[in-house]
Amino acid sequence: MINYANGKNFQKNLKIPSKSPVKPKSFSHGNRGMAFENDINETNDYYRNQGLCLVTKRPTPINVVSVDYSSGPIITNAYFEKQSTTDYNGVYNGRYLDFEAKSTKKKTSFPLANISKHQIEHLKQVIKHKGIAFFIIEFSELDEVYFLDAQYVINFYENGDRKSIPYNTIKDVGKRIKKAFIPRLDYLPIIQEITEKS
Amino acid sequence: MINYANGKNFQKNLKIPSKSPVKPKSFSHGNRGMAFENDINETNDYYRNQGLCLVTKRPTPINVVSVDYSSGPIITNAYFEKQSTTDYNGVYNGRYLDFEAKSTKKKTSFPLANISKHQIEHLKQVIKHKGIAFFIIEFSELDEVYFLDAQYVINFYENGDRKSIPYNTIKDVGKRIKKAFIPRLDYLPIIQEITEKS
Numbered sequence: 060m061i062n063y064a065n066g067k068n069f070q071k072n073l074k075i076p077s078k079s080p081v082k083p084k085s086f087s088h089g090n091r092g093m094a095f096e097n098d099i100n101e102t103n104d105y106y107r108n109q110g111l112c113l114v115t116k117r118p119t120p121i122n123v124v125s126v127d128y129s130s131g132p133i134i135t136n137a138y139f140e141k142q143s144t145t146d147y148n149g150v151y152n153g154r155y156l157d158f159e160a161k162s163t164k165k166k167t168s169f170p171l172a173n174i175s176k177h178q179i180e181h182l183k184q185v186i187k188h189k190g191i192a193f194f195i196i197e198f199s200e201l202d203e204v205y206f207l208d209a210q211y212v213i214n215f216y217e218n219g220d221r222k223s224i225p226y227n228t229i230k231d232v233g234k235r236i237k238k239a240f241i242p243r244l245d246y247l248p249i250i251q252e253i254t255e256k257s
Numbered sequence: 258m259i260n261y262a263n264g265k266n267f268q269k270n271l272k273i274p275s276k277s278p279v280k281p282k283s284f285s286h287g288n289r290g291m292a293f294e295n296d297i298n299e300t301n302d303y304y305r306n307q308g309l310c311l312v313t314k315r316p317t318p319i320n321v322v323s324v325d326y327s328s329g330p331i332i333t334n335a336y337f338e339k340q341s342t343t344d345y346n347g348v349y350n351g352r353y354l355d356f357e358a359k360s361t362k363k364k365t366s367f368p369l370a371n372i373s374k375h376q377i378e379h380l381k382q383v384i385k386h387k388g389i390a391f392f393i394i395e396f397s398e399l400d401e402v403y404f405l406d407a408q409y410v411i412n413f414y415e416n417g418d419r420k421s422i423p424y425n426t427i428k429d430v431g432k433r434i435k436k437a438f439i440p441r442l443d444y445l446p447i448i449q450e451i452t453e454k455s
Contacts, residue, residue, distance in 0.1 A: 113382045115342050118318040121332065134319065137332040144313050148346060150355070153387030155348035184311045189351030 095162040095197045095204075098243040099147070105242040112247060114149030114156060117142065143177040151250050155190035157182065158209070162197040168223035169196050171216055179216050182209040191253055195236065195246060196229060205233035206249045293360040293395045293402075296441040297345070303440040310445060312347030312354060315340065341375040349448050353388035355380065356407070360395040366421035367394055369414055377414050380407040389451055393434065393444060394427060403431035404447045 103114040120143070124136040145159040159178060163169050185192040192209035207224075211232055215224045236244050301312040318341070322334040343357040357376060361367050383390040390407035405422075409430055413422045434442050 107382065110385065113379075113386050113388070115315075115346075115379075117313075118316045120316040121319045121321075121335070123319075132337060134335040134337070135333065137319070137335060139330060139332070148313075150353035150383060150386045150388040153352055155351060155353040157348070181311075181313075184305065185348060187308065188311050188348045190311070190348040 092162050095199070096160060098238070099160050099195065102242040102244045102246070103147070103149075106247060112149060112151035112156070112250070114147055116147055117144065141175055141177075143175070144181045145178060151191075151247070152254060154250075154254055155185070155188070156193075156250065157185045157190050158193045158195060160195045160197075162199050164199055165223075165226075166198065166200050167226050168221075169198075169226070169229060170223040171212070172222065174212065174216065179213055183213060186210060186213075191250060195244065196233070198226065201226075202238070204236045204238060204244055205229050206236055206246050207233040290360050293397070294358060296436070297358045297393065300440040300442045300444070301345070301347075304445060310347060310349035310354070310448070312345055314345055315342065339373055339375075341373070342379045343376055349389075349445070350452060352448075352452055353383070353386070354391075354448060355383045355388050356391045356393060358393045358395075360397050362397055363421075363424075364396065364398050365424050366419075367396075367424070367427060368421040369410070370420065372410065372414065377411055381411060384408060384411075389448060393442065394431070396424065399424075400436070402434040402436065402442055403427050404434055404444055405431040 100116060103116070106112045106114065120140040121134075121137050122140050123134055124138070125134070127133045127135050145157055147160065148155070148157040150156065159174070159182075161169070161173065182192045186209065194207045194209060194212055195204060196207055197204045207229055211228075212224065215221065234249050236246050236249070239245060298314060301314070304310045304312065318338040319332075319335050320338050321332055322336070323332070325331045325333045343355055345358065346353070346355040348354065357372070357380075359367070359371065380390045384407065392405045392407060392410055393402060394405055395402045405427055409426075410422065413419065432447050434444050434447070437443060
């Protein structure tokens with residue numbers, strides 16, 4: 060048990076870049092993203108412990124190049140890959156949930172640059188199969204977090220001339236998620252509202 | 258685009274051990290498991306392309322020990338971890354699906370040894386939240402594949418004195434999935450039957 064706990068904390072503290080390759084100069088950016096990600100993870104832990112819903116984070120995909128089997132399999136060469144789906148999915152009352160959490164430093168818009176075409180395709184498929192697809196977007200400098208239906212992001216991505224979604228649009232069509240102590244980012248009431256309607 | 262395609266094929270051909278550490282001596286075992294896993298993956302690709310349902314495989318969790326940032330992030334030391342959830346989840350008609358695919362060489366029973374307590378806990382949570390939880394079990398020597406409701410496995414795991422589920426029980430309470438050319442393992446009709454009832 061002690062080994063397991065240590066291993067878990069060790070991995071938690073390692074700050075593995077969960078998105079695109081992180082260069083040393085952008086390390087503070089990575090840390091900020093990690094704080095937001097930790098808030099999401101802690102919220103999901105809370106939901107699971109309270110029996111409210113079950114949301115899991117997909118592991119970071121890693122492309123393994125070489126493995127040394129001489130003393131058990133040790134990976135000696137590998138690199139991080141971009142997630143081709145989203146980071147989170149799960150179940151609430153039988154319904155499928157799927158979302159991506161993104162943080163931006165910008166104050167006036169949410170840039171679409173770090174959303175891949177594969178992720179957009181994935182979210183379109185989720186919607187097609189009647190899953191609940193959304194984004195949780197943090198404006199870190201404003202300390203504001205929003206729940207945004209994935210359909211808005213898809214529309215902007217595919218039809219918009221802009222390479223970002225204006226902050227005011229997100230404020231208008233999204234739903235604010237207020238930060239709190241426990242749970243950190245209480246997004247479930249929004250899901251409950253959506254599922255009651257449909 | 259060419260680089261991406263190459264990278265993708267490279268990873269596909271690499272045969273990364275997706276479960277517990279694979280030692281060289283059990284390599285043929287790993288290959289057999291991979292063939293079954295490939296059948297599941299191809300079936301899921303077929304379902305996605307036909308717009309029937311969306312099931313994704315969780316990446317193999319890897320614990321990263323050290324990263325060399327000198328020429329972009331290259332992982333220089335890491336090891337495979339056991340999946341604490343299941344390998345597959347997805348959505349069919351809004352409903353959440355979650356399953357584990359396991360292959361056994363045994364002819365008379367399915368051993369529970371390679372199912373972790375974390376996976377059992379995860380599947381119990383899925384059922385609690387009204388998700389559809391199941392196993393796809395291959396008896397490789399018999400060339401037979403069965404769909405088995407996760408609740409049976411949970412019951413055997415928690416209450417049974419046996420460390421395996423008899424083949425005859427699986428044949429009795431499970432549903433046979435016949436192998437075919439396309440899709441390889443057509444499990445979706447069973448899901449459709451379940452969701453129509455509930």
